[in-house]
Amino acid sequence: ATTTILAGAATAVAGIGTAAIKVGSDFEAGMSKVQSISGASATEIQQLADKAKEMGAKTKFSATESAEAFQYMAMAGWKTGDMLNSIEGIMNLAAASGEDLASTSDIVTDAMTAFGLAADGTTTIIKNGYSKEVSNATHFADVLAKAASNSNTNVGMMGETFKYVAPVAGALGFSVEDCATAIGLMANSGIKASQAGTSLRSIFTRMAKPTKEVQAAMDQLRISLTNSDGSMKSLKEIMNDLR
Numbered sequence: 424a425t426t427t428i429l430a431g432a433a434t435a436v437a438g439i440g441t442a443a444i445k446v447g448s449d450f451e452a453g454m455s456k457v458q459s460i461s462g463a464s465a466t467e468i469q470q471l472a473d474k475a476k477e478m479g480a481k482t483k484f485s486a487t488e489s490a491e492a493f494q495y496m497a498m499a500g501w502k503t504g505d506m507l508n509s510i511e512g513i514m515n516l517a518a519a520s521g522e523d524l525a526s527t528s529d530i531v532t533d534a535m536t537a538f539g540l541a542a543d544g545t546t547t548i549i550k551n552g553y554s555k556e557v558s559n560a561t562h563f564a565d566v567l568a569k570a571a572s573n574s575n576t577n578v579g580m581m582g583e584t585f586k587y588v589a590p591v592a593g594a595l596g597f598s599v600e601d602c603a604t605a606i607g608l609m610a611n612s613g614i615k616a617s618q619a620g621t622s623l624r625s626i627f628t629r630m631a632k633p634t635k636e637v638q639a640a641m642d643q644l645r646i647s648l649t650n651s652d653g654s655m656k657s658l659k660e661i662m663n664d665l666r
Contacts, residue, residue, distance in 0.1 A: 450475070453490030461497035474507055482514060484524050489514075492528035496542070499532035505542035505560075512561035519568050520578035530582030535563055537589030538599055566603050574607030580616040581606055587620025591627045592658070595648070601658035630661075 454475070458468045471493055479486030492513060496506045509531075517527035535542065546562035547554050557565075571578050584606050592602050602623075609619045629637050630648055641647065646664050649655055656664075 447487075450485075450487045450490055453487055453494065457490060457493045457497050460494060461501075461503070463497075463503055467503040470503060471506060474510060478510065478514060483518065484514060488524045491525040495525060495528040495532050499536055499542070501532065501542040505558075508558050509542065509560035512558065512564045516564035516568055516578065520571060522578050526582070527578065530578065530585065531560055531563055531567075534582070534585040534589045534599070535559060537585070538593040540599070563599060566599050570603035570607045574610045575613075576607060576610035576615050580610070580619075583616040584609075584620040584623070587617060588623040588627070591624050591631075595627060595631060595658075596655050597627075597658040601662075605658060605662065 454468060454472050457463065457471060461467075463471065472490075475486040475489035475493065478484055478489045489510060492510060493506050496509065501509070513528050513531050514524060516522075516531070517524045520527065522530075532542075540559040540563060542560065544559045545556040546559055547556055548562065548565075549555075567578050567581060570576070571581060581603070585602075588602065588606075605623060606619055609615070609623065614622060630641070630646075633641060646661075647656070648661060
């Protein structure tokens with residue numbers, strides 16, 4: 424299960440409790456960049472610095488690496504509270520995937536923006552019959568971990584795919600879960616990274632704004648992106664129709 428994957432990563436990360444807190448000129452410079460980009464107040468930047476040091480003490484990632492991850496969140500327009508609530512979920516994904524923390528933060532923030540997932544929003548998940556609210560970043564990290572572990576790809580390549588396809592998929596209202604499934608299926612067929620992104624983007628674009636030839640083929644096969652009432656179908660429904 425996805426939760427098990429990230430829980431295992433969290434345990435592994437938390438187990439490195441003896442890691443040194445690496446704070447020096449690089450860390451100070453990193454936090455200065457965070458403050459410059461985000462416009463955080465002195466109090467807020469201190470909260471972020473304290474969180475970075477905490478992560479440096481109890482995980483395999485240094486405080487300086489946490490500062491670099493915060494920079495990508497700040498560039499995406501995230502507020503201090505969003506960064507504090509999201510850093511551990513992103514960190515667990517980085518640990519589970521083997522990607523560096525800054526790159527993982529960049530992947531998550533870029534894709535969430537493209538899909539219109541608010542940094543301060545939450546997602547309801549069902550676990551063991553009970554519903555639970557988690558941050559959008561934690562949920563997105565969970566989806567990426569599940570897709571990467573169940574298909575022939577990894578988080579880095581999925582991030583490259585999302586770079587091309589997420590803006591179009593987000594505009595069409597497709598969910599992160601369905602897109603991750605599609606990306607995983609393509610990866611299993613040897614279509615990965617930017618190739619998967621450009622291919623999937625082309626498919627979505629041609630179906631959303633079909634040429635005469637594409638429209639004729641869709642009509643013949645009775646394929647439509649919308650239901651009879653005009654509402655948009657999910658990507659999963661469209662994939663089932665195509666299949």
